[in-house]
Amino acid sequence: MAIPGEAYKALEDIVGEENITDEPATLDAYAYQFWAEFRQEGSKFMPRAGAVVLPKDTEEVQAIVRACNRYKLKCKASSTGWGLHAAPLVEDAIQLDMRRMDRIIEIDEKNMYAVIEPCVIGNTLQAEAMKVGLNTHMIGAGGSCSPLASATSFYGIGPDSLFMGTSPENLLGAEWVMPNGDILRTGSLGSGGGWFCGDGPGPSLRGVFRGAIGHAGGLGVFTKCAIKLYPWTGPAIMPIEGKPPLYTTPLPSIIRGHTITWSNWDGYRDALWKIFDNDIGYIAHRQFIMFGNELQGAALQIVTDPAKTIDDLEEIVSKPETQKLSEELYRSHKDKNFFPGLIEFMLTAPSVALVAEGKGVVQRVRELIGERVPEEADPGTIRREYASDGRRNIVHGSDSPGSARREIECLFSSQELYSYQDNRWLESEPG
Ligand SMILES: Cc1cc2nc3c(=O)[nH]c(=O)nc-3n(C[C@H](O)[C@H](O)[C@H](O)COP(=O)(O)OP(=O)(O)OC[C@H]3O[C@@H](n4cnc5c(N)ncnc54)[C@H](O)[C@@H]3O)c2cc1C
Numbered sequence: 001m002a003i004p005g006e007a008y009k010a011l012e013d014i015v016g017e018e019n020i021t022d023e024p025a026t027l028d029a030y031a032y033q034f035w036a037e038f039r040q041e042g043s044k045f046m047p048r049a050g051a052v053v054l055p056k057d058t059e060e061v062q063a064i065v066r067a068c069n070r071y072k073l074k075c076k077a078s079s080t081g082w083g084l085h086a087a088p089l090v091e092d093a094i095q096l097d098m099r100r101m102d103r104i105i106e107i108d109e110k111n112m113y114a115v116i117e118p119c120v121i122g123n124t125l126q127a128e129a130m131k132v133g134l135n136t137h138m139i140g141a142g143g144s145c146s147p148l149a150s151a152t153s154f155y156g157i158g159p160d161s162l163f164m165g166t167s168p169e170n171l172l173g174a175e176w177v178m179p180n181g182d183i184l185r186t187g188s189l190g191s192g193g194g195w196f197c198g199d200g201p202g203p204s205l206r207g208v209f210r211g212a213i214g215h216a217g218g219l220g221v222f223t224k225c226a227i228k229l230y231p232w233t234g235p236a237i238m239p240i241e242g243k244p245p246l247y248t249t250p251l252p253s254i255i256r257g258h259t260i261t262w263s264n265w266d267g268y269r270d271a272l273w274k275i276f277d278n279d280i281g282y283i284a285h286r287q288f289i290m291f292g293n294e295l296q297g298a299a300l301q302i303v304t305d306p307a308k309t310i311d312d313l314e315e316i317v318s319k320p321e322t323q324k325l326s327e328e329l330y331r332s333h334k335d336k337n338f339f340p341g342l343i344e345f346m347l348t349a350p351s352v353a354l355v356a357e358g359k360g361v362v363q364r365v366r367e368l369i370g371e372r373v374p375e376e377a378d379p380g381t382i383r384r385e386y387a388s389d390g391r392r393n394i395v396h397g398s399d400s401p402g403s404a405r406r407e408i409e410c411l412f413s414s415q416e417l418y419s420y421q422d423n424r425w426l427e428s429e430p431g
Contacts, residue, residue, distance in 0.1 A: 002051075003051055006071070008022060011051065014063045020052070031045045031049065036084050048092075049092070055101065058223040069180065069181060074088060074093040075095075077118070077222075079148060082145050085216045086217060101117035102117055102120055104128055117223065118223065122139070122145055122147050123143035123144065131236045133232050136227065136229055137160055139155065151171040153222060160283050162281070162283075163276055170228040172187055172197060174189070175222065177222075212306065235252050255282075345393075355412060362399070367381070369395050370382060383395065
């Protein structure tokens with residue numbers, strides 16, 4: 001079913017025939033979303049829109065929303081459309097594609113904010129901000145996303161959030177075409193004071209449309225917003241070397257990368273606090289390699305459960321499933337008195353796991369590792385060179401092909417393994 005001809009005509013009158021379509025292939029292209037198959041329906045397509053409409057300004061958005069109400073059509077905005085959340089959830093809704101609204105309206109250098117439209121992407125804002133010594137928060141999905149979408153409507157977390165906060169925290173005033181078509185201006189903009197402040201003296205309604213994660217397009221359309229900017233002391237323009245896709249930029253001297261390890265979560269938290277409090281650090285990223293899946297689950301719990309904070313990470317990571325994996329890995333020691341301490345120790349820091357294959361590989365890896373107690377290990381072995389004592393084991397190697405099989409199954413799926421036997425070169429006689 002398509003939308004009624006009369007409704008299509010009303011929308012066409014607002015945006016012009018060039019900026020509306022109900023052409024099936026185009027509608028399918030909008031509906032295709034690589035994440036869609038994770039929904040219950042299992043299809044790679046979201047519900048197909050009745051028409052795609054491209055407004056050019058706030059007045060057109062307002063007229064579209066009012067026309068949709070008149071003809072009882074749902075409508076949903078997509079700014080840069082990175083995920084399935086920007087697609088309508090029912091057939092024959094109107095997909096608003098905001099790409100014509102891509103202007104940076106103002107960068108206020110003195111008061112450190114930018115006023116942007118929905119389809120200004122993070123990279124463009126960053127490049128323009130850097131020219132005047134300013135810097136912007138970027139979500140982890142990258143610089144091709146819309147800062148307005150993240151600030152007003154959805155999510156907004158990135159690796160720089162420890163330094164610059166999340167997108168909603170950087171939202172100052174916003175211009176909002178509400179579901180009934182009325183326009184509401186929030187923050188200081190609401191009292192005619194300009195864009196400088198998200199909370200008072202005008203009405204602050206950030207909590208209404210943001211909540212924890214955002215309304216995901218379910219509460220009308222945002223047409224402009226002001227984003228807080230931060231000082232940038234690097235060069236105004238970063239030179240590019242090479243050609244896409246193989247291009248790079250030499251990092252300016254103000255940027256350095258460090259890999260730092262802490263033996264426990266408290267140390268990590270306290271050190272990060274000091275680093276950011278002193279404006280030294282900019283981005284921090286922590287990867288908990290061996291139990292990566294559990295950390296993802298932990299992050300989700302922290303984001304979705306208002307009672308949980310980053311301080312609960314240690315507790316969440318040591319939930320029973322994580323514990324179970326470690327116990328399975330070390331099951332041969334289950335009856336030993338050091339077992340509880342071993343599991344606790346294994347959960348304190350990241351580990352790198354690898355599978356080695358070859359003739360006599362168990363014995364050869366064990367020779368490389370050396371005896372358990374460092375003082376008894378041969379010079380040149382890993383434990384002799386790097387281990388601190390025999391209890392805090394710096395490296396583990398399987399003690400037989402049988403335990404290797406079991407331990408590999410604990411940590412890897414079959415698709416993650418490559419076997420040299422597939423090439424048979426190991427078995428061939430050297431020429
Ligand atoms: C691979 C991948 C990685 C991701 N990583 C991150 C991450 O690290 N951090 C993070 O925060 N998010 C992440 N996301 C989630 C999400 O896609 C982004 O947060 C964000 O929505 C960026 O998408 P976008 O800017 O293209 O906005 P869109 O997809 O256009 O919009 C996001 C939502 O806001 C609504 N919306 C958009 N514009 C408007 C508007 N003008 N008015 C009203 N509603 C509007 C849309 O309907 C949609 O529900 C990731 C997504 C993917 C696919």
